[in-house]
Amino acid sequence: MxxxxxxxxxxxxxxxxxxxxxxxxxxxxxxxxxxxxxxxxxxxxxxxxxxxxxxxxxxxxxxxxxxxxxxxxxxxxxxxxxxxxxxxxxxxxxxxxxxxxxxxxxxxxxxxxxxxxxxxxxxxxxxxxxxxxxxxxxxxxxxxxxxxxxxxxxxxxxxxxxxxxxxxxVKRVEKRPYLIGKTGVYYDSNPLLIPGDSNLSSRSEKDGADFPVDLSIGYPVLLEKDIRVDALYVGQALLHDRGASQIDFNSQGFALDAKKRSFLGERAVLFGARYDFKSNWLRSDFFSTVNRFLLSGETSFWKKTKTHIYGRLSYSNYDNDGSISSTTSRDGYRGGLGVVQYFYTAADFRSYFFAKEEISFADTRGNNFNRGGSLTRLGVHGPLDFLGPMTFDVSTGFDYGTYPDFSSLSTLDLNERRDLRFDFYTDLTYHWKPNLATRTFYRYINSNNDNGFYDRERHIAGVEVVFSV
CATH class of the missing domain: 1.25.40.10 (Tetratricopeptide repeat domain)
Incomplete structure (x- = not known):
């Protein structure tokens, strides 16, 4: 207390x-x-x-x-x-x-x-x-x-x-390293992001299997009553079967994550700040580096609610600038401002629904990737006690983006690029222990676009194991 x-x-x-x-x-x-x-x-x-x-x-x-x-x-x-x-x-x-x-x-x-x-x-x-x-x-x-x-x-x-x-x-909380991770196997109907229009791609084979591994190892370098600072190693790998092995991906990096609890008047607020650095690779070839900064604040304005406000800014540097760097380079800044509002529907705070809204931008060296957009997402989470220690999640979202300086490099489709992406996600998670769970999930993505090269569908389904030590 x-x-x-x-x-x-x-x-x-x-x-x-x-x-x-x-x-x-x-x-x-x-x-x-x-x-x-x-x-x-x-x-x-x-x-x-x-x-x-x-x-x-x-x-x-x-x-x-x-x-x-x-x-x-x-x-x-x-x-x-x-x-x-x-x-x-x-x-x-x-x-x-x-x-x-x-x-x-x-x-x-x-x-x-x-x-x-x-x-x-x-x-x-x-x-x-x-x-x-x-x-x-x-x-x-x-x-x-x-x-x-x-x-x-x-x-x-x-x-x-x-x-x-x-x-x-009261004994001081002992500082000790910890590990958080997940791994599994997914079916992906379109890992190579092949356009839906067969006239725009020479490849016909689309689907395949994905084998992801996400791993974070952290240590609380500062751990006091109202403040915590963690140093983390962050690793990620995504392997594919032979049909898409050319896009095998791995990422290595580190992060500093800080949390500070304060009071504004009588209102408790949890402030957060995080810095990430990641080096990304496709197979054994260097792909990109990303520096990301994140600031957040979390509080409750009404009974049985939680409000999370955040801002993010990153700078990415890609190894390959494309055929015309002033048009095709993806190097540059990307950021966003967002709010997530949670509404809890039970006294034990195990069930809730949420609404998320974000405005985002990209300011890149290549004109084709300058972007302005917005993201809206709605979802619900709750327990399924009649099935045991199981929970479910359902969410859906809409991501809209415009590219004001886009110019197509192919005569096959000269339309401007405008993202109209819709996705749906659902999962069931069985909690074997507080630090061990298995999850089955399904995600549908419809990347509707005015330019056919970016118009495609994906179905992703799989099983993953989530664990911590």
Missing amino acids: NERRIFLRRPLFAWLVFLFLSLVGSADLAVQNAFAKEGAALVSKDEFISGDFPKLFRARQFQKALDALDILLKKYPDDPLILRYRALTLDKLGRRRESISAYKEILSQNPHHAPTHLFLGLAYARDGKLSQAEEELRWVVENSGSENYRHWAQAQMTRVRVLGKKKAA
Whole structure:
């Protein structure tokens, strides 16, 4: 459990704070008057309670509550009660550094004010600074003239000590290398990407078998509470039967992958950053190198949902620039911005459907590969418990792309290139163990295109084993 949120995290907290302070409100206002700057204008109890702030705070509309306090501060700029509630509201917004600084500023004017020491201690506790929290709470227990404050501080100090012991007893997660991979066999109806129009190709044989192997070996070079950085080796191979062995492919590379959990206000966000380098080969001949950068953010805006936002940018350098490099070279930049929205349909978060949208571009040295496009995809995932530890996936997508500078190099088809690709995917996965599963799948791809050289269909079906160590 996140120690920043273990203290007073329930939805009724705001209401309970006001109920508690209403019991000691008269004494608090008396202290307010005693320690206010000489000649300072002070808010009355009736004006404060009848204003917008209490209603907004109880409704957990903390930003609006803060705005209401700022309006009051313009009228009563030195009022300690308003300043103290402003610090509390900043804490509820997750702006802990500002909140702690505000409490300290109040204590610099009134170092013996028990409520401020109490709430400063709670802010320290939510920020994970347990020793400072205990120090402030102990001061309240030993010095406050209010029995209510002393009891509250004692209860919170006990929680701080328990949490401190648990924190000390928790063992650090051991760093160790890990391996993730999959392998299998596929049937591919068109591995050579032969056009559907037989007049555009001299080959008639299309189908064949594929033998893929994907492997990642990683090690967490940095592993702490809210941050993780992994270094990875990334390898891939795709072998074919004799009919398509000329396109046997393998890729070797490495990656750095970082994840950082942060809070924006009260919202948890998982930020990600990744760099990949890959060297790609066709059989024993060098094919290309790719440098890729990826940034992402993941959070939940609504109940039982997850939103994943990402941006990607890569630079590719190909060994073969084609017959006319200014037209046929694929060297250049490719990128995209996208969002994936997940909607969970069960309380255990095992079932969901998703919608994905991406806009993409390619800016290449050869004009024929400059591209602008968009990708839309919809899918669903869920368990099939009546069949055992089995899950299913179904998704479909549409990829549209235009090539504004395209010029055909063949008189057989002079049409411009415009991608209108549709694909459908489904699979069944049987989970033998948490780190071992087998999957059967089918994918249909219809690469509809205005230019016949890029117009083709593919059916891919197979079995793969997914594993991790």
